[in-house]
Amino acid sequence: MASNLENSDVREIPEQNPTEQIDRSALDARLKHAKPLEVGAPDQMLDTPLRRQGAQPDCLLRSAQMAEERQTGRNPGLDAYKQPAIERGIYDPNGGVTDVNRFVDIINERPDVQAELTEADGPEDIKEALDGGQSVIVCVDAYDLYKGLGNFEPAHGGHAIVVTGADQASDGSWQFAINDPNAEAPNIPVDGSRFLQAWNGMHRLMITVEKV
C-alpha cells in the first residue's frame, strides 16, 4: 500500500514548479506601482502602540495615551490624563469622561502635542489627518461597531478608539484599522460601513493629535 501511494504522489508532481514560470520582474514592477489600497489594509499609523484599559472606563484616557505616545515616542502613562480629568470633575468612575471638550484641553496641556476636537464631515477627514501624520481618536457607538460579531445588547454606550489606518477602495467603500483599548491586539481591520454607522452614532466626533 505505501509503495502505491508513493508512486501516485510522484506522478502528481509537475515536472516544473509553476511558480518558476512567473515573470518575477514584471510582478515586482506591478507591486511598486500599485496604490496602497490595492495591495493591503489601510496602514498610515499601524505603529501606534496599543494601551489596554482593563475594567475601568478609561477608553478616552487610553486613546489619548496611545496618540501622545505615537506622536512623541514617549509613553505618558495613564495618570497623565486620569489625574487631571478627576481633578477637573470630568471623570466619572461609572462611565468615564463626561466632557470631551474639556478633556481635549488636558491633551493640549501635555508637552509637545496639540489636539483639536471636531465633528468631522466624513471619513475623508480621518484619512487626511492620518496621511498628514496626525493621530486620530474617534468616539463610536460600541454596539454599532461590534454588532454581528456576537449576540450583544444594544446599550449604545460610547467608546473611544484610535484609528490607525483609513483608506477608500476604488468602488467607494472604506476600510479602517483601529486600536481599541478593549482589544487584545492592535490594528484591528474594521469594515467601513460598520465603522461609519458607529461613528455617525456619536456625531462623527474626532480628536486629532499632532506633534508640535
Next chain:
Amino acid sequence: MDIDKLGRQIVESCRTRGWAGIETGISRPVPEVVGGQIRLWYLLYRSQIRPPYQMLYEPTAAVAVDYATGQILEHRELPTSTPPKVLGRYPHAAAAAVPSDRWQAVWDELFSLYPDVIAAFAGQPVARQREKIARFAELWELTVPPFMTGFYRMLNPAFFEWLERPR
C-alpha cells in the same frame, strides 16, 4: 415611536447633562402609567464589549421619560459600588443559543412590539393584543440576562405583574 432611537437620544441627552460618561449605555425601557401619563423608565449602565462577550456593570441611575414627548421627567441615582461591579457577561445562555445572524432581528422585533404593548398596558385596545403581549414577554425573557431581572422589576413591578398575568 422608534423605541431604539428614543433610547439613543435619551443616553445622549444624559451625557449632555453630565449624568453619564462616554461609556455609559442605556437599557430597554419599562413603562409606567402615572395619572394617565405614560412614562418610560430606563437604566443607565456601562457595558464593555470584548467580542464575543459584553460585560455588563451595575446600573448607576434610572431615568424617566415622557412617552408622548420624549422629554426627560426624572433622574434618580441608584446605590452602586464605586467603581460599579461587573454583574455578568452577555450573552447569557438563552441569548447565546440564538444564531448570530438572527440576533438583530430578535431586538428589532422586541422594539417593534413596544408601542402596542405600552398601549395595551395603558388600557388602550390593541389588535391581536394577547398574541403581541405573549410574544413580547417571550422576547423579553430571551434578551434579559438573569442578573439584570431585579433591576428591571425595580423600575415598575406593576408592569411585570401585568405582563405575566394569565390571559
